[in-house]
Amino acid sequence: MRQSRAAAKRRTKSFILVCVLFTFITLVIGGVTYAFLHQPPGLDQQRFCPANGPLGHVVLLVDKTDPLDFTQKQAFQSSLEQLVTGGVAPGYLLSVFVLGEDYKANAAPVFERCNPGDGAGASAFTSNPAHLKKRFEQDFRGPMQRVADELQATKSAKYSPIFEMLEMTAINGFRKQNVNGPRRLIIVSDMLHNTPEYSMYHGNPDFERFHQSDYGRKMSTDFNGVDVELQYLLNTPHLQTRRHLKFWEGYFGAAGARIVAVRPLEG
Structure with missing residues (x-):
């Protein structure tokens, strides 16, 4: 009788162990299946954007009409690195x-x-963090670093057509890509437009007067819903005053955008 009870206990323990093991295997299979079915769509192999399109759009406009001094160059390179490694979210187009x-x-x-993601926080169970990190370095950060030299001038230019280039970023940037997500425009410039049609080096800039002029109406563009960040190159501080910033607040406001950050670069 004792042997029968002992055998029954062993059978009960074995049954419980089998149930626990079966439940564990079921949970593992279910987790893997869920991760597979709910993993984000693959990336296209040209721009490394999500197959369903970028999740957001960051446009960077860099002014190279004047050479950067040593300190400005250090500040710019640091700012560029911060943008690439933390300012453009995975799946966002730059x-x-x-x-x-x-x-x-x-x-x-x-x-x-697009930023393909660097694998930070990725699960080794459902992905390959090392591969994601390598792809980020080779296909996003590395190419962007190589472009950095093209963004810096070696000599001063005669003109600085800021309004015209803003139109280009609106047309060939935001409008062409038509990303359905957050949109941000980052401008690295002294913001002192200078062309034969209009120069901020002569007189105090007044947006309303400019906006009502023929040239001002011609330079109107659409930045609807765009957040704007100005990274000021303080090349001519006596012209880059609060009134100067107010001009640009008026310009972007009329274009449907808003300035969300103003940060002078050192130098």
């Missing part, structure tokens, strides 16, 4: 435009790719 003397020659972006 488009980079150059502001040069000839806006027609700079109408297209010099860099345009």
Whole structure:
């Protein structure tokens, strides 16, 4: 009788163990299946954007009409690194435009790719973090670093067509890509427009007067819903006053955008 009870206990323990093991295997299979069925769509192999399109759009416009001094160059490189490693979320598209003397020659972006993600926080169970990190370095951060030299001038330009280049970023950046998600415009510039039609080096800029002029109406564009960040190159501080910033607040406000951050670069 004792042997029968002992055998019954062993059978009960074995049954419980089998049930626990079966439940564990079921949960593992269910987790893997869920992760497989709910994993994000793959990336296209040209721009490394999600197959369903970018999740957001960051446009960077860099002014190279004047050379950067040593301190400005250090600040710019640091700012660029911060943008690439933390300012563009995974799945977001980064488009980079150059502001040069000839806006027609700079109408297209010099860099345009999505951040494929660097694998930070990725589960080794459902992905390959090392592979994701390598892809980020080779296909996003590395190419962007190589473009950095193209964003810096070696000599001063005669003109600085900021309004025309802003039109290019609106047309060939935001409008062309038509990303359904957050949109942000980052401008690295002294924001001192200078062309034969209009120059901020003469007199105090007044947006309402400019906006009502023929040239001002011609330079109107659409940045509806765009958040704007100004990274000021303080090349001419006596012109880059609160009144100067107010001009740009009026400009972007009329275009449907808003300035959300103003940060002078050192130097």
